Amino acid sequence: MNVLIVGGGGREHALAWKMADSDVIDEVLIAPGSDAMGQIMDCRVLDVAEEDQEALVQTAQDEEVELVIIGPEAPLAAGLTDRMQQAGLRVFGPTAEAARLESSKQFAKEIMHKYNIPTGAYAAFTDAEEAKAYIREQGAPIVVKADGLAAGKGVTVAATMDEAIEAVDAAMTEKAFGEAGSSVVVEEYLEGEELSFMALVHGTSVVPLVTAQDHKRAFDGGTGPNTGGMGAYSPVPHLDGAWLEQAEKTILRPMAEALEQEGIAFTGVLYAGLMITEEGPKVIEFNVRFGDPETQVILPRLESDLVQVLLDVMDGKEPELQWSSNACAGVVLASEGYPGTYEKGIPFTMPMTRSDEIQQFFHAGTTVNSEEVGWKTKGGRVLLLASQAPTLQEALQMTYDVLRQKDWPGMFYRQDIGQRALKK
Incomplete structure (x- = not known):
């Protein structure tokens, strides 16, 4: 079978590298891919932009693609899965409605609070002055997030009120993140250690992967601005075991069930960015795709056939997941x-x-x-x-x-x- 990976970054390079090793594929196609991906055996890069939905659909049909994996969040939020499903293609990646779990911080918070999924307190604002007044009332440290997609850069963990107010101005007045910052979510600062915990989800079927820890700040010592990620490692031994069982039981499975109850079909990766607090795991954010750079340290440890695993999940079967102890x-x-x-x-x-x-x-x-x-x-x-x-x-x-x-x-x-x- 032929598979198509949509995207062109480090995460997609790791996916292509892993999928090219599958026993069930003939060829891995990547659009738009990169020069480096084109050098992987059994991989072919296609000059099709990830924003060009019609061209991607046509290409998948022309190449007789049997499985599409959408890497980045932007095409998911833009409804690429919906368009491909309308054309009869099989896609591992959520619809635009389900992708709101990542594309709208407010939407994610509302669902978490409705279904008692542990997370910090929050308030959402479309008026900058109201957001600033709330910050002054709550005090610092506090977290300010652009509501929409900002490529991992729309979050400010503010140590002071002045810093938080500057973050509101940057997002809402200066439009540093474009329309993504037209509304902001101001959240309680959670104390603890961060953990990335992903699962392969199809409806209420949840298959957890191994854990990873990302490093978001640009500079040594966890200083500087937030980035899309400066490094990662897997596993996270001091946060495994009971913490993971609790996170699976109180966060991943309840969110899959909550989406089902809301009438939102979810197929893809459910990524929980967690803070391990003294009270237990709490959600910092949800993403709806493989993490970057977490994927690059998780997939090298996977000894199973990734394509077969994804197919089994989508067919409602229990996949065989074997992990290296490395x-x-x-x-x-x-x-x-x-x-x-x-x-x-x-x-x-x-x-x-x-x-x-x-x-x-x-x-x-x-x-x-x-x-x-x-x-x-x-x-x-x-x-x-x-x-x-x-x-x-x-x-x-x-x-x-x-x-x-x-x-x-x-x-x-x-x-x-x-x-x-x-x-x-």
Whole structure:
């Protein structure tokens, strides 16, 4: 069978890399993909934009695609699944209505409160002055979120009231996130440790994956602005076991059942961004697709056939999930200036990794350097190097050993990914 992956970032590179290893596929098609994805055996990149719904549908039909996987949140929110289903295509990814769980922070909060899914207190605003008055009433620390999609950059964890008020102005007055910030959600600040917990969902069938921990802040020590993610690792040993059972029981399964009760059909990845508080796991946010960069450290640990797993979930069967006992650690190389403005087109070459079996570069924002050997930067997050090893400490050491082999012109990376876990 042929499968089509929609998207062109590091997450989609990891999906293509994993799906190309499947026993049930003939070819993996990726639109728009990237130069790096085109170098994977049994993968073919198609020059079709992820925003061009009609062209994607036509391409899937022409290529006799039997399964479509939509990677990024924007096409899901824009209704690509709906359009493909109308054309008779089989899609692993939620409809636009179900994708509101990610595309509207207010919608997600309303459902959580209605069905008693643990999360922080909140209030939603379309008027900036009312939002500021609420912030002054509540005090700091406090969290300000653009209601809509902002590519992981619309969240401010404000340590002071002034910072929170500036975040409201940035979103609602200065339109830093476009229409996504025309309304904001102001949330209670939750104390604890973050955890990414994803599940494959079809209706009320919930198949949890292994956990990962992302690092959102741009700089060492968890400082600087929020980004789409600067590194991740899996598993998260000090937050496994009872915490996961509780999160599955009180958050993932109840949300799948809540959507069903609301008459919203959900097929795809239900991603719970959790805060492990003293009172137990609470939801920071829901996403409706594979996490990025969590996917890049989770999929290398999956020993099962990913395509077959997805097909089994959609057919209502219990999939066979086998995981490596190895840890996997990934560190992101980002363009200097990210998540703000940054220069593109900076040439670079790749270091030699120790082993393609246990180390993998996933390309998020690169293009082949046509003038000479190597690559050029094309995005804010450029690369992620993921390494597998028996322990997290060894996996991190392997990753940093490779990254430190050379200079990375125009790029930077955090030096402290996973360090907090090593101290537990």
